[in-house]
Amino acid sequence: MGGWAGRILEIDLTTQTYKTEVLDTNIARLFVGGRGLGARLLWDLVGPEVDPLSPQNVLIFTNGPLTATGYQTSNRFSVSTKSPLTGTILDANGGGFWGMQFKKAGFDAMIIRGKSPQPVWLEIKGGAVTFHDATELWGKRVFEVTDQLGQNNHRRNVLCIGPAGENLSRIASIIVDRQRALARGGPGAVMGSKNLKAIVVEGTEKPKIEDQERFKFMLYESRKLLAASPLTSQALPEFGTAVLVNIMNTVGALATRNHQQVQFEKAEAISGEELTEKYLVKNEACWACPIACTRVSRTDKVQGEGPEFETIWAFGAQCGVDDLAAIIEANTLCNDLGMDTISAGSTIACAMELSEKGYLDSDLRFGRADLLAPTLEQMAYRRDLGAELADGSLRLATRYGHPELSMSVKGLEMPAYDPRGMQGQGLLYATSNRGGCHMRGNMVGIEVLGIPKLVDRFQVQGKASFVILHQNVSAAIDSLVLCKFTNLGVAEEYFARVLSAVTGMHYATGDLIRVGERVWNLERLYNLREGFTEKDDTLPPRLLNEAPDHGPSQGWVVHLEPMLKEYYRARGWDEHGVPLPRKLTELELDNLVKEILK
C-alpha cells in the first residue's frame, strides 16, 4: 500500500517515553490522513471530561498519503486537539516544509500526551525521539527559537510556540518554519500547557508510490491546470491572498469595524496591489508548490512573511485601520509571539467597539493603528488589558456584558467574508465544526469568484447543498493533506486520481468526497458529545438583524433559518442537527457511536 508510512508515533511527555504503533489500514482507508485521521484518533482519546488545557488532552500531528510525494502542495500537515478557545474538536493545518519532513521521518501521525515536568523540546530523527531540556528556550520568541534550533527548509524543520502559547492564551498558535501558523482555536496553548516548546524533525524516507506512471501523468496535468488558471498562476503569485481585499470590498462582503459595515472606504490602501507595490520584497513557495503565494514584506521596522488576506483584514478593515505598514508589523509581531492573527485582530476590534460604546475603559478606538503592536504584546504576556483580550473576543465581550459584540461562532472569531453579502458563507460559518472559519469550505469560490461556476450569492434555496459539498470537499482536502489553493485550479476529481495512483486503492471522486463527509459527521458527533447543540449553529445577532444601509449588499441580513433547516435535512440529520442512524451506517461510523445512538 503506497502513500502511508504505516506508523504512528506515540509520545508521553509525563514519562518522557515513546513508542511506535502500526496504522490501522481500515482507519487509513476511511479517514485517509490529516484532519480525518486526527479526528478519528481524537475521538478515542479525548472525551468530554477532559479540560483542553489539562495533561489529559492530546496533540495529534498528522500528514497524509500524498505528503512528500512531490504532488503539487503535498507539503502540509495538520494538528488535532480539543480547542481551549471553543471546546469543540479542532484541527489546524500549515504549509511550508515541516510536514514534508515529518512524513519523511517515517510517520503518518504523532500523538503527544501528558505534561512534561519541565519545559522540553523534541527532536525526531532516524525513527527515534530525543527529549531535550527547553528551560533556556522558555520565554523566548518564535524567530529566535526557530533559528537557535537549526531551521533549514530542506533538511531540518522547526515547529514551536511563542510567549502566547507559554502563557496559555486561548488564541495562541503553533508556528512552523519560522512564520507559518497552525493558527486557529488555540493549539499553541495546548502545547504550552504540556510544557512543550518545540518539535524538530529530520527525515530521509521517501513515500512509496504504487503507480508511478499514472502519478507522473496527474502531476503533469495538474501543473497545466494550475498554470492555466489566472488565479493560481497570476493573481496569487503577484498579489498573494491579499488580492481578495478589493474583490470582497467591491461586492460588499468585507466586514468592517467589527462587522458594523460591509465595505471599508479605505480598502484600496490595504489592498494586495498596495502591498505588492510598496512593501513586497519577494514571493516564496512552500515545498512542491508552483503557486508561490507567500509574501515577504518589509517596512522600516520589520521584514517577514505575509501578511495574508485575513490578517490584513483583521488588523485593517476590522479595526478600521488603513495603515498597511502597521498591519505588516502587527502580523510579524503576532508570528513572533505565536498568536492567531484573525482572532487577535477581531478581538482587538471587539475591544474597540466596546470602548467606543463606553462598555470598556480603554484607549482602543477604530483606526488606532498605533495601538495594535502594544496591545498584541500585552495579550501575549497577559499584561494589563491584554490579559482580558488573550482569551478571545467572546470571553472579553461576555465579561463586559455584551457577548453579542463578539463576531464569533462557537467562540471562534469569523474571518473577513461578511456573510450578509454571501448567504452560503453565513450557513457555512454557522455550521462549521471548529467555529467561525473560512477554511471549512469557503463559499467565495462559488459565490464570488465563479469556481467552478458562479451561483447567485443572495440565493437561499438550494444553498445548503453547495455548502455541504464544499464542506465535504474541504474536509477531504484537509485529510490528504493538500493546500486548498490547489483546488482553485485543479478539481477534486484529480485529487481522487492522484490518491488512487499513490495508494493503489481506487478512490472515485465521490469516494474522496465521502471521506470528507465521514470526517465532517465524526466532528459533528464529537461536538455533540461535548454538549454542543443546534443552538450553537448560529451567527452573531448583528448578521441576522442588521442590514447594511448602502452598497451592493444593501438590505441583506443572513437568512439562516431556512438554510439551516435545509442543511440538516440534506445532511441526513434530524431536526436538531443530530446525524440519523442511517447516515452513520452509510458512512461506516455506526460502530463508533453506538453510545450516542442510545
Added chain:
Amino acid sequence: MIDPQIYEKFRDIGRDLYVANMISSHGGNMSVCYGDRIIIKRRGAMLGNLKPHDLVETGLEKNDSGVALASTELIVHRAIYKATPALAIIHCHPRAAIAFSLSRDEIVPIDNEASYLLKKVPVVTEEFASGTPEMANKVANALKDYKIIMLRGHGSFAIGQTLDEAFFWSTVLEEACQIALYARIINEPFLEYRKMSDSYHKF
C-alpha cells in the same frame, strides 16, 4: 415554490442547449439536487422554451405527486445523484458526439481544449436507452469516475455543481467531436502536439 434564480438558470441553459443544436424540440432534460429534493424538467416540456410551471420538484429517493409530472429520465437522475457528488445534471443529444459513440467505446478528444478538460469520455451501451433501471445504473456507475459520459447512440450525461458546469462539459464534448469530424474530412496525418497524450486512455 422554486426560487426565481433557479428557474432563470433552467430557462437560460435550456434555451442555449436548443440554440446550440444539442437537443430536439422536446428532447433532453436537466435537473438540480438539493439535499433529498430534485428539481427536474417536466415531462414533455420544451427545454428551449421553459416556463416556471415546467419545473417539477420531487424527492431524491421518495416518490410524491411530483413524479407524475417529472421527466421520464428521473430514474437516471436519481441514480446519478445517489452515486456521485453531482448537484446538477444535463442530458442532451449532441449530434457529432452521438455519431462517434456509434463506433467507439471511448471518445478521446484531439483538440487542445477538450484534451485539457476531459482527457477521455467513456461510452456505455444499453439497448433500451431511456428511463430504465439498467440504463440508470450503467450511466451512474460511469459518472463515478467521469464528469461526462456518452450513452451509445443516445446522448450525453454531464454532471457538475451547477447547471452551468454540466452545460460546459456538454458543449466541450460536442465541440471536440465536431473538430474531430472536420479533421476526418481534411484527412491529413495528425501531428501530435500534446505531451503524455498516450496516458489519456488511462484517465
